[in-house]
Amino acid sequence: MNKLGNKILELKNVSKIYGELHALSNIDLTVNAGDWLSIMGPSGSGKTTMINIIGCMDTPSEGSVVLGGVDISRESAASLTKIRRDKIGLIFQQFHLISYLTAVENVMVAQYYHSMPDEEEAMEALKKVGLASRAKHLPAQLSGGEQQRVCIARALINSPEILLGDEPTGNLDEENEGIVVDTFRRLHEEGATIIVVTHDPEVGDVAQRKIVLDHGKIVDDIDQSATFGRALKLKTRQ
Amino acid sequence: MKMVASSLIRRASRLIIAVLAIAIGATILSGLVTIYYDIPRQLGREFRSYGANLIILPTGDSKITREQLRRARDVIGAERVVGMAPYRYQTVKINEQPYIIAGTELPEAEKNSPFWYVEGKWGAKGKPESVMVGKQIAETLNIGIGDAFTVQGVRYGQRAVASAQLLSAKENLARDIASQNFSRKLSVCGIVTTGGAEEGFIFADIDMLDELVGDSFRGDVVECSVVADAAQLAELSEMLKDELGDVQPRAVRRLTQSQDIVLGKLQALVLLVTAVVLIITMISVYTTMMAMVAERRHEIALKKALGAENGLVMGELLGEGVLLGLIGGALGVGLGFEFAQQVSLNVFGRAIHFQWLLVPVTIAVFIAITVLASILPVRKVMDIHPAIVLRGE
Numbered sequence: 347m348n349k350l351g352n353k354i355l356e357l358k359n360v361s362k363i364y365g366e367l368h369a370l371s372n373i374d375l376t377v378n379a380g381d382w383l384s385i386m387g388p389s390g391s392g393k394t395t396m397i398n399i400i401g402c403m404d405t406p407s408e409g410s411v412v413l414g415g416v417d418i419s420r421e422s423a424a425s426l427t428k429i430r431r432d433k434i435g436l437i438f439q440q441f442h443l444i445s446y447l448t449a450v451e452n453v454m455v456a457q458y459y460h461s462m463p464d465e466e467e468a469m470e471a472l473k474k475v476g477l478a479s480r481a482k483h484l485p486a487q488l489s490g491g492e493q494q495r496v497c498i499a500r501a502l503i504n505s506p507e508i509l510l511g512d513e514p515t516g517n518l519d520e521e522n523e524g525i526v527v528d529t530f531r532r533l534h535e536e537g538a539t540i541i542v543v544t545h546d547p548e549v550g551d552v553a554q555r556k557i558v559l560d561h562g563k564i565v566d567d568i569d570q571s572a573t574f575g576r577a578l579k580l581k582t583r584q
Numbered sequence: 585m586k587m588v589a590s591s592l593i594r595r596a597s598r599l600i601i602a603v604l605a606i607a608i609g610a611t612i613l614s615g616l617v618t619i620y621y622d623i624p625r626q627l628g629r630e631f632r633s634y635g636a637n638l639i640i641l642p643t644g645d646s647k648i649t650r651e652q653l654r655r656a657r658d659v660i661g662a663e664r665v666v667g668m669a670p671y672r673y674q675t676v677k678i679n680e681q682p683y684i685i686a687g688t689e690l691p692e693a694e695k696n697s698p699f700w701y702v703e704g705k706w707g708a709k710g711k712p713e714s715v716m717v718g719k720q721i722a723e724t725l726n727i728g729i730g731d732a733f734t735v736q737g738v739r740y741g742q743r744a745v746a747s748a749q750l751l752s753a754k755e756n757l758a759r760d761i762a763s764q765n766f767s768r769k770l771s772v773c774g775i776v777t778t779g780g781a782e783e784g785f786i787f788a789d790i791d792m793l794d795e796l797v798g799d800s801f802r803g804d805v806v807e808c809s810v811v812a813d814a815a816q817l818a819e820l821s822e823m824l825k826d827e828l829g830d831v832q833p834r835a836v837r838r839l840t841q842s843q844d845i846v847l848g849k850l851q852a853l854v855l856l857v858t859a860v861v862l863i864i865t866m867i868s869v870y871t872t873m874m875a876m877v878a879e880r881r882h883e884i885a886l887k888k889a890l891g892a893e894n895g896l897v898m899g900e901l902l903g904e905g906v907l908l909g910l911i912g913g914a915l916g917v918g919l920g921f922e923f924a925q926q927v928s929l930n931v932f933g934r935a936i937h938f939q940w941l942l943v944p945v946t947i948a949v950f951i952a953i954t955v956l957a958s959i960l961p962v963r964k965v966m967d968i969h970p971a972i973v974l975r976g977e
Contacts, residue, residue: 394975403889403971424893431891442886442974446594459892484594500890 353412354379354507354539355400360409360419362395362562369395370406371562379507382530382540384550387559393543394512396559400541401434401510402426414507431460435501439513441493443485449496450481453503460504471499475529491522498529502538509533511542515549527552592907598879602872603912606950609865610916613858614946615923618939620854622924624813624847626932631843636667636696636807638817640824641832648803652828656806659827660820666809667695672790673804674797676735683721685735685786687793690716696809700782704729704774712792714773718783722775729772735786736767740799766796813847814840862953869957873905877961884965885973898962905958906951913950917943 355377362370370392377383385393398404399411402418405426411419414433418426430436443452453468472478475495485493494514501509511530515523527549530540534554544550554574558566592599631637640656642648653670660668669692674685690707694700707714717727727733742764776782794801812820817840821833877884887897921938928936 398971401889401971403969427888427891427893430889436889438974440974442882442889444883444886455887456890459887459890459896 352379353377354381354414355541356410356412357400358410358412360399360406360411362392362399362404363407368562370399373409373562373564375557375564377508377539377541379539380534380537382534382554383542384553384556385541385543385559386545386547386550386556387565389545391559392562393559395562397510397512397541397543400508401436402430432504433507435504435506435509437494437497437501437509437511437514439516441485441490441497441517443493443496443500445485448482448484449477449488449492449499452485452496453500456500456503468499468503471503472496474502475499476525489522490518491525494518494522494526495529498526498533502533507539509538509540511540511544513544514542515544515546523549592904598876599908602869602876602908603915605868605872606865606908606912606954607915607919609861609868609953610913610946610950611919611923612861612916613865613949614917614920614942615927616854616858616861616920617946618921618924618936618942619927620851620858621939622928622936623850623854625811626928626934626936627843627847627850631839634839635699635836636669636809637812637836637839637843638808638810638820639834639836640806640808640828641834642804643830643832646830648806648831650801652831653801653803653806655828656808656824656831659823660808660810664811666811667692667697668806668808669693669696670790670801670803670806672793672802674737674793676737676786678725678733678735681724683735683786684784685715685788685793687788687790690787690789693787693807696807697778697782699778701777702774703777704772707773707787707789709789709791711773712789712795713768713770715770715786715788716774716776717772717787718785719775719777720783721786722772727772729775732769732771734767734769735796736765737797738765740797740802766798768796814844865950866953866957869905869908869954870961873901873954873958873961874964876904877901877964881968881973884968885970888965888968889970889974894966897965901962901965902955902958905954905962909951909954910947912954913947914943916950917946920946 353376355375357373357375360370360373360375361368373396385396387393395404399406400413402413402421403426405421406419409419410417413429416429418429421429443449444455447455450465450468450472453471454463454465457463457468469478469481472481475498477492477495477499480488480492480496485496488496494517498509498514509530515526518526523546530542531552534540540553542549542553550556551570551573554569554571556566556568556570557564558568638660640648648670653668657665657668669688672687674687675682676685677683691709694706702716704716707716717725722728725733770786770788776785776787790801810817810820814835814837817835821835824831824833884897888894920942921936924936928934
């Protein structure tokens with residue numbers, strides 16, 4: 347099911363409760379290094395809550411979340427910020443690029459908060475997503491797909507342990523959706539661990555594994571290894 | 585640095601508005617402070633047009649000597665002296681009627697008394713026979729500009745001899761122009777109107793008067809117009825007393841007190857306006873920064889999502905505030921000086937001095953104001969939750 351076989355993320359009995367509402371209920375999930383997991387489910391099923399907890403932007407009400415050997419469920423906000431900086435690469439539906447910075451500078455922002463900005467490294471990351479020629483363009487001068495690829499380059503720049511995508515293709519047309527999925531495929535081949543929340547069944551189907559949430563519970567956990575290559579080809583052909 | 589600089593340049597249009605808000609405050613503030621510090625000097629000069637504010641009188645029967653006059657000028661300081669006119673009063677007769685001739689340094693008296701209305705012109709050093717007469721004397725003697733009249737009197741140290749009833753007028757005149765007496769024909773170059781006692785005097789060059797009475801300078805009074813407030817005048821009076829010995833320096837209270845009252849009120853007004861401007865600027869910077877934080881909510885949330893700590897993001901925003909304060913303050917110093925210069929030229933008719941100290945002080949004050957006004961808006965960073973703000977909905 348996975349290339350390396352070692353656990354990188356483990357959720358045990360995780361719940362998130364807002365008053366009467368149980369956004370997540372007793373979730374158990376293990377993700378191995380190098381896995382490509384998609385999380386699907388209807389609106390309000392708890393997908394975003396789950397990815398926020400995994401991405402250290404929220405904490406569970408109950409249970410434990412072990413990320414890279416560290417239980418992040420009881421860490422302080424400052425510690426979570428540090429873990430997020432060092433271990434997580436975030437990809438957003440709305441890209442969230444800084445409008446007054448060029449593509450390469452947007453990538454360097456992540457370097458700045460992690461260690462030291464290095465333009466050469468940032469250019470390498472952009473090359474990896476096929477955007478080296480657009481490095482000096484402002485976000486407004488880039489297409490949606492290009493902006494999302496800048497976002498992916500920014501997520502990759504600090505070599506995170508996990509790439510988290512929250513509806514990464516939600517704002518893209520089919521052509522750009524294909525380009526982004528293809529980028530994920532290449533990163534996965536290079537050994538990246540990818541977790542993607544999506545509404546789109548086609549994007550969900552191209553992952554190696556898919557879990558389906560409903561009312562805060564995992565209602566389906568599908569190993570797609572058998573159809574993984576085929577589904578991917580279908581998607582990237584579009 | 586390159587990234588920060590280019591980001592500032594690309595956001596220039598927004599930053600210019602913030603800088604302008606600060607620069608306008610800094611302009612008014614530095615301009616008012618410049619005026620505040622220059623008012624005493626400007627107003628002091630202005631008040632000098634109301635006449636002498638320091639009178640030096642001899643004590644007892646003594647008179648003021650040339651040496652005392654020179655030392656008095658040294659004690660007061662040449663740069664503060666607007667005018668310093670010594671007076672010697674001598675009784676003379678014109679057509680057998682007694683009048684008083686005031687010998688003085690006419691150019692200095694002119695500086696002391698810009699409020700005198702002089703028909704004709706002031707007497708000059710090179711024309712000792714040309715004198716000014718008070719309006720009252722001119723009317724009594726029925727003389728006008730260019731007319732001549734003869735003054736007679738007793739030389740210094742001599743006794744006047746009373747007219748003898750048994751002698752004819754011609755014989756009495758002959759007695760009067762004998763060696764103990766003097767007689768000199770003078771011409772009128774100006775008629776003085778002041779509405780005061782000056783209209784009953786003849787004003788002549790002091791050297792001519794000394795020569796006429798056959799004596800060296802003996803001053804009855806020295807009228808000084810000095811750029812100083814009441815406290816400084818009191819201090820000067822003490823110093824003159826100590827330095828000159830047998831003299832009684834007196835500040836003209838009516839003038840110095842009025843000057844201090846007007847000055848105090850004006851400075852209080854400037855201080856009040858300055859405080860109001862300061863508060864308005866702070867509110868303006870506060871709202872500008874609040875708008876900036878609100879406008880950049882997504883950017884701040886993104887930075888936090890990328891791993892920036894609250895302190896770091898707050899530091900960045902405060903750093904921008906410092907930069908805005910620096911640029912706005914620097915602009916304000918220049919514009920403020922121009923503002924103060926225009927006010928000074930239009931109100932006082934004089935140019936002002938540029939206060940170099942105002943450059944670092946204004947910049948420091950506006951950096952402090954910007955930072956202070958930014959604290960609350962910048963603290964909002966702590967409330968920005970990346971998961972909520974960046975939610976892709």
